[in-house]
Amino acid sequence: MKVALSARSSAGSLIALALAVLTALAVLTAGAPRASAATSVSTIAASLRESPLYVDPEASAQLSQAEAHALQKQIEGADKPLFIAVLPAGYPTADLFTDLRTATGVTGLYAIRLGDRFDARADSSVLSRTAVRNLVASVQGEDDAKTQLTDFTDRALANMGGSAPKSWSSSGGGDGISSTALITAGVVLVAGGAGAYTLVRRNRRRHAAEQRAALDRLRVVVDEDITAFGEELDRLDFHPSEPGADDPMRADYERALDAYEQAKSLMAAAARPEDVRAVTQALEDGRFSLAQLTARRAGRPLPERRPPCFFDPRHGPSVTDATWTPPGGATREVPVCAADATRLADGRDPVIREVDSDYGRRPYWEAGPAYGPWAGGYFGGGILPGLLVGTMLGGIMAAPSYASDYGSGYGDFGGGYEGGDVSGADFDTGDFGGFGGGGGDFGGGGGGDFGGGF
Known part of the structure; x- marks a missing residue:
């Protein structure tokens, strides 16, 4: 009996000691800095796999529930892989984008508002580095979270590619469709079949006429481009057998001539507006070959391969990027020739x-x-979306109907995207870029600082 009492007393003492330790730990935890209790990246990523917007409890004052719901519905309705996280100002920033992209495991555009600072990164298959940089710059300085996130979302959705991950809609369940509804729908479809066929034929004829008119308009512009390139070849006055000519020079000249002939041939065979892309691509290749030849003849270093001058591709390859603001539009960087610079x-x-x-x-x-x-x-x-943000052509090319009218894939508008795909940790961090140029830290290598360089 005494042994039992002793054992019971010892057990009571151990319980009391354990409670005291737990109480002390609770006090210490309550007094610890809040940063140690920051929401884990894994938690944020799990939420983003289910919906496009995550608002941290400690940042809930930045965005009301109604505002967050409206933003979420806008992104879901656009069917684009845009992920937005709203986090408190003290959230750790080191490698935040890379870690979040890895944990979420979905190709897309990732934007984070941290306190009053904002930055974004994207896989290049969704949005080019230049486009991300221009989009982020266009909303810098907007202190109100709702205004900044809405503006960014509007512009990003109009320019990015890809589709939303299937997981956003997999959790929702729809109501069953009754047999009566299916039968009724079938009757309506059959009854309207003849009228629909007539309408389709009429629309096809109208579409073909619009395509012919568009191609005729393009012929004028492309013929001007081809003529201008031919005049450049004449002014160059290069002869493969001239004194000082070497094999690299002759190779440059041959590529330029081939590009000229190819452009003329492709334009003569063009049957649709989208066929013109191959023509201007050939001209761009030819102008770069001429730039190389000119540098070799002058004994200068060979030029870097850059896009043509944004303001007029006939100016030749660009030499630098310059800040430019179109009337009524956002400021962005565009490639320019020396004269326009x-x-x-x-x-x-x-x-x-x-x-x-x-x-x-x-x-x-x-x-x-x-x-x-x-x-x-x-x-x-991938450079075109960032250049055309806010312009009429940029808005039109980002519309879902554009690909059916003029083809897809024009500078990564509307085609060739893989956004929304599950890649897990298998992605190139150097390909995951944005405003700061880095893949992991906020601000692109600014010591882990968010928004470095602003």
């Missing part, structure tokens, strides 16, 4: 390529959808 630096207007439109002569980015294939051939490789 000087004009902008002096406060003068660049020499802009104007083309015919329904409203008279207009800059090509304000002249209508037919010029998308033309611009896409010059500015491919």
Whole structure:
């Protein structure tokens, strides 16, 4: 009996000691800095796999429930892989983008508002580094979270590619469809079949006529480009057998001539507006070959491969990027030739390529959808969305109907995207870029600082 009492007493003492330790730990935990209790990246990623917007409890004052719901519905309705996280100002920033992208495991555009700071990163298959940089810059300085996130979302959805991950809709269950409803729908479809067939034929004829008109308009512009390139070849006055000519020079000249002939041949065979992209791509290749040849003849270093001058591709390859703000649009960086760089630096207007439109002569980015294939051939490789943010052509090319009318893939507008795909940790961090140019830290290598360099 005494042994039992002793054992019971010992057990009671151990319980009392354990309670005391737990109480002490609770006090210490309550007094610890809040940063140690920050929501884990894994938790944020798990939420983003289910919906496009995550608002941390400690940052809930930045965005009301109604505002968050509206933003979430907008992104889901657009069917784009845009992920937004709203986090408190003290959240750890080191490698935040890389860690979040790895944990979420979905190709997309990731934007984070941390306190009053904002930055974004994207897989290049969804949005180019230049486009991300321009989009983030366009909303910097907007202190109100709702305004900044709404503006960024509006512009990003209009320019990014890809589709939303299936997990966003997999958790929702729809109501069953009754047999009566299916039968009724079938009857309606059969009854309307003849009328629908007639309407389709009429729309096809109208669409074909619009395509012919667009191609005719493009022929004028492309013929001007081909003629200008031919004149450049003549002015060059290079002869393969001239004194000082070597094999690299002759190779450059041959590539330029081939590009000239290819452009003429492709344009003669063009049957649709989207066929023009191959023509302007050939001209861009030819102009770069001429730039190389010119540098070799002058004994200068070979030029870097850069896109043509944004204001007029006939100016040749760009030599630098310059800040430019279109009327009523957001400031962005565009590739420019030496002459236009000087004009902008002096406060003068660049020499802009104007083309015919329904409203008279207009800059090509304000002249209508037919010029998308033309611009896409010059500015491919993902650069075009960032250049055309906020312009009429940029908005048109980002519309879902554009690909069916003028083809897809013009500078990564509307085609070739893999956004929304599950990649897990298998992605190139160097390909996951944004405003700061880095893949992991906020601000792109600013010591882990968010928004470094602003």
